[in-house]
Amino acid sequence: MASSAYSDFDVIAQEERVRDEIAASSELVSDPLPTSVLLDEYKENKDAFRDKLKDVTSKYDSFRRVRGDGNCFYRAFGFALLQQILHRGTEEQARKLYQQAVASKALLVAQGYTEYTIEDFYDSYVEVIALATGFPKPPAAYDYSTGIPVPVQQDANSEPPKQLPWPLTAQERALRESNLLAIFRDDPVASAVVYYLRLLTAGHFKTNAEFFQGFIEDGLTVSEFCAREVEVMARECEQVHIVALSAALDVPVRVVYTDSSDSTSQATEINFQEEGTAAPTVSLLYRPGHYDILYAR
Amino acid sequence: MSAKALASELTEYQKHPVDGFDVSLVDDSNLYDWRIGIFGPPKTPYAGGYFKARVNFPKDYPYSPPSIRFETELWHPNIFKTGELCISILHPPGDDPMSGERPEERWNPTQNVRTILLSVISLLNEPNTSSPANIDASVMFMKNLTEYRRIVSAQVRASQEIARQEGVAIPTSVEEYTQRSRQQMERTKQDEEDAVDFENNYYDDDDDDDDGFDDGFDDYVVEDDDSALMDTDADEEENNNKTAQTQTQMAKPILLDSSDAPLKQTRSAALDLASKLSSVTHVDSRGDA
Numbered sequence: 001m002a003s004s005a006y007s008d009f010d011v012i013a014q015e016e017r018v019r020d021e022i023a024a025s026s027e028l029v030s031d032p033l034p035t036s037v038l039l040d041e042y043k044e045n046k047d048a049f050r051d052k053l054k055d056v057t058s059k060y061d062s063f064r065r066v067r068g069d070g071n072c073f074y075r076a077f078g079f080a081l082l083q084q085i086l087h088r089g090t091e092e093q094a095r096k097l098y099q100q101a102v103a104s105k106a107l108l109v110a111q112g113y114t115e116y117t118i119e120d121f122y123d124s125y126v127e128v129i130a131l132a133t134g135f136p137k138p139p140a141a142y143d144y145s146t147g148i149p150v151p152v153q154q155d156a157n158s159e160p161p162k163q164l165p166w167p168l169t170a171q172e173r174a175l176r177e178s179n180l181l182a183i184f185r186d187d188p189v190a191s192a193v194v195y196y197l198r199l200l201t202a203g204h205f206k207t208n209a210e211f212f213q214g215f216i217e218d219g220l221t222v223s224e225f226c227a228r229e230v231e232v233m234a235r236e237c238e239q240v241h242i243v244a245l246s247a248a249l250d251v252p253v254r255v256v257y258t259d260s261s262d263s264t265s266q267a268t269e270i271n272f273q274e275e276g277t278a279a280p281t282v283s284l285l286y287r288p289g290h291y292d293i294l295y296a297r
Numbered sequence: 298m299s300a301k302a303l304a305s306e307l308t309e310y311q312k313h314p315v316d317g318f319d320v321s322l323v324d325d326s327n328l329y330d331w332r333i334g335i336f337g338p339p340k341t342p343y344a345g346g347y348f349k350a351r352v353n354f355p356k357d358y359p360y361s362p363p364s365i366r367f368e369t370e371l372w373h374p375n376i377f378k379t380g381e382l383c384i385s386i387l388h389p390p391g392d393d394p395m396s397g398e399r400p401e402e403r404w405n406p407t408q409n410v411r412t413i414l415l416s417v418i419s420l421l422n423e424p425n426t427s428s429p430a431n432i433d434a435s436v437m438f439m440k441n442l443t444e445y446r447r448i449v450s451a452q453v454r455a456s457q458e459i460a461r462q463e464g465v466a467i468p469t470s471v472e473e474y475t476q477r478s479r480q481q482m483e484r485t486k487q488d489e490e491d492a493v494d495f496e497n498n499y500y501d502d503d504d505d506d507d508d509g510f511d512d513g514f515d516d517y518v519v520e521d522d523d524s525a526l527m528d529t530d531a532d533e534e535e536n537n538n539k540t541a542q543t544q545t546q547m548a549k550p551i552l553l554d555s556s557d558a559p560l561k562q563t564r565s566a567a568l569d570l571a572s573k574l575s576s577v578t579h580v581d582s583r584g585d586a
Contacts, residue, residue, distance in 0.1 A: 012355060012364055019357070117407040120302055188299055191360050195406050228390045231405045233360045 022069055029079050029184045030065040032295065038063070051265035052258040056285065056294070060256070063285055064293040070234030073241065073284070073291045074197040079184050080282040080293045081251055082132035086173055086180070088280045091166035094133035096278045098163070100249065101129040102138075104200060111203045118199060124192035128183055131176050134164035195233060201241055202226040204248035215240045236289070239270075246273035252281040259288050299358040303328045306410055315414045316475050317468075329354040331410075333365075335417065337453060339471045342446045343421050346453035347460035347467050350382070352410070362387045362404035363413070369456050372448045374424040374435035383430035386416045 035057040042050050066076040085094055105122045109115050123141065130137050138161065140152055164172070184190045205212050209222040216225045229235045246253040253272040271281075283294040307328070310320040319334035331352040337343030348369040355361040364387060367380040375383050390403040402416070429435030437445045460467050468474040 012361070015361065016355060113407065117409060120305075121406070187357070188301075191357065195360065199407075227403070227405070231407070232389050232403075233406065 019069075022067065023187070026065065026067045027185060028067045028075065028187065028190055029181065029293075032062045032064050035060050035063055035294075045260075047260045048262035048265055049258060049260040052267040055265065055267045056256055056258060059297060060283065060285070060294045061297045062295045066292050068290050070236050071191075071194045073237040074194045074201075074245075075184070075190065076284050076291045076293045077245065077253065077282060078128075078193050078197055079180070080284065081249075081279055082128055082180050083177065084280045084282055086132040086168070086176055089133070091163070093277065093279050094166060095163060097249070097251075098129055098133040098135050100278065101126050104203075107207075108199055108203045111206050113199065113203075118196075121192045121196040121199060124189050125196035127189075128180060128193055130161075131180055131183075134166055134168050134172075135161050191233070197245060198230050198233075200248045201237075201245040202230040204244040205230065208244075208247075212240065212244065215243075242272050246276060250276045250278040252276035252279070254281050254283045255286050255291075256283065256294060257286045299354065299356060300328050302359055303354060307331070310410065315411055317418060318414050319465075320410070323351065329356070329358075333414070334465065335414075335421075336468055336474065338418055338421060339469065339474050341422055342449045343453060345467055345469055346456045347465055348456055349459075350380075352413075359406040359409065362389065362408070363410075365413070365417070369459070370452055372431070372434050372445070372452060373421070374426050374429040374431055374438050375420055376434075377430040381430070382417070382420075383428070384413075384416055384420055385425075386413055 035053075038053050039050070039057060042053060064076075064079070066072045066079075085097055089097070104125075105115070105118065108118055108122075119141065123138075126138050129135075139154060167173075168176070184193070205222050205226050212222055216222060220228065230241065242253060242255065245251075250273060252274050253276075255270050255272070257268040257270065283296060285292045285294045307320065307322070310318075314320075317336045317338060319336075321332050322328065323330045323332050331354070333350050333352060335346075335348045335350060337346035337348065348367060348371055350365050350367045350369070352363050352365050354363040365382040365384075367376055367382060371380075377383065385402045386404060386408060388403055389405070424435070424438055426435045426439060434445070437448075457467065468476070
């Protein structure tokens with residue numbers, strides 16, 4: 001920093017401007033669009049990339065764009081997971097996902113995270129998971145109604161939260177989906193969910209450090225790798241992150257890879273945690289450097 | 298969310314003060330602009346000083362770090378002459394000129410004002426001359442410590458005058474310095490967390506790259522070899538526990554005293570301070586995170 005003519009204040013102001021520009025030009029999670037839009041978008045391309053997109057459109061009829069801000073994998077995964085469980089999940093999957101979410105904070109604390117520093121992220125995550133799995137919204141830890149947070153006394157004798165009769169009615173699902181979409185478009189809360197998914201990813205890396213060490217380059221330890229690449233926002237993810245997160249949640253993920261290499265005209269599909277039991281498969285479209293959400297025909 | 302996070306942090310610090318700090322809002326209607334008063338840690342050249350700084354939070358805090366600007370003039374290698382503080386915890390990890398700093402000493406959303414303030418105290422004790430913001434101060438710190446301390450003492454005296462005018466009482470002994478938090482500790486059980494956090498961060502400064510300033514510095518870097526050695530150990534041992542790491546950091550010299558005797562005093566004062574504060578023996582392994 002010494003030789004730089006720019007101070008922290010300049011850098012932060014510049015970063016805020018860039019973020020605002022990106023925010024103004026793209027939604028965090030778009031409405032669903034027909035996959036044919038992608039073909040129009042790349043109509044100038046005559047290479048294998050377009051062939052692969054054609055392949056995608058034959059199997060998937062719609063997709064949602066997710067903002068390309070370095071968090072797109074986590075954001076796409078998070079929203080797609082909630083939608084899958086809400087619309088297609090079994091009662092057992094929904095209960096598993098919810099119970100796992102509630103138990104996750106203690107697991108992270110056991111991994112060395114300080115509880116109060118992850119509390120806010122955890123609360124937001126459990127809130128969206130509860131919405132998608134038919135559980136009531138968990139009681140808030142703090143009351144913010146006066147502007148000053150006051151801890152809420154939890155009633156020790158209260159009943160454990162009850163899941164709504166599953167499957168939810170179509171009306172209930174539609175309502176919950178629109179709430180989820182609103183949350184995912186509301187930056188601060190959406191960021192908290194995204195960040196908690198990063199923590200879950202990092203927690204899984206650390207719990208299975210011996211296994212993951214072999215995938216980590218540059219002589220970094222698993223902890224260093226997490227500090228540098230996972231536990232900060234806007235760091236892009238690689239396949240190893242997908243391996244970790246899908247395993248951490250036991251959620252099957254299918255990534256449809258498209259690029260312009262001409263070895264094949266088919267999009268390559270890779271399944272992560274194929275036998276995962278906590279949700280139906282989450283499908284994502286990969287274009288170099290970016291993930292979006294895909295919906296099968 | 299950032300407003301919510303900031304409101305709860307502010308309440309937290311007013312309820313459980315961080316030793317050596319006063320925290321308030323500049324304007325009650327703006328949660329993003331804080332004023333902190335920093336009391337110079339006892340038995341350092343900054344002892345008895347009262348240094349005011351502004352903390353500005355970005356809209357997406359805690360996903361991006363705040364920035365800190367001193368309002369009181371302070372001669373220090375890591376404070377720009379404009380008052381801006383340059384410290385690794387306020388920067389996310391990345392491939393930038395502040396390399397050599399460990400990623401866990403960088404910004405991430407689980408950091409907070411408390412961890413920043415503890416890093417600031419560490420930085421006052423032990424400047425990071427490998428990436429100076431005030432090159433003149435940095436050179437003087439390395440080449441002419443007497444003059445460096447003379448300038449700091451003058452600033453401390455000036456700050457005391459301001460404190461007197463504002464009716465701020467400056468703690469001078471270790472007892473007074475830690476009093477507010479000790480009172481809190483007696484009152485509440487919840488302090489376990491805070492003490493753990495203190496233990497975890499007080500020595501967790503941003504200056505593990507000691508090896509960078511060997512030249513002209515050996516007089517003061519009494520245990521340079523040792524700490525370099527231990528750093529290597531810490532890097533290699535994936536699961537080394539926090540106790541070992543805390544000892545590593547405690548064993549590091551506090552650089553501002555030029556002879557052995559005061560150095561020992563400073564260190565024992567620091568240890569004393571730590572033991573007074575952390576009556577809790579909980580071991581937190583986040584250090585190797």
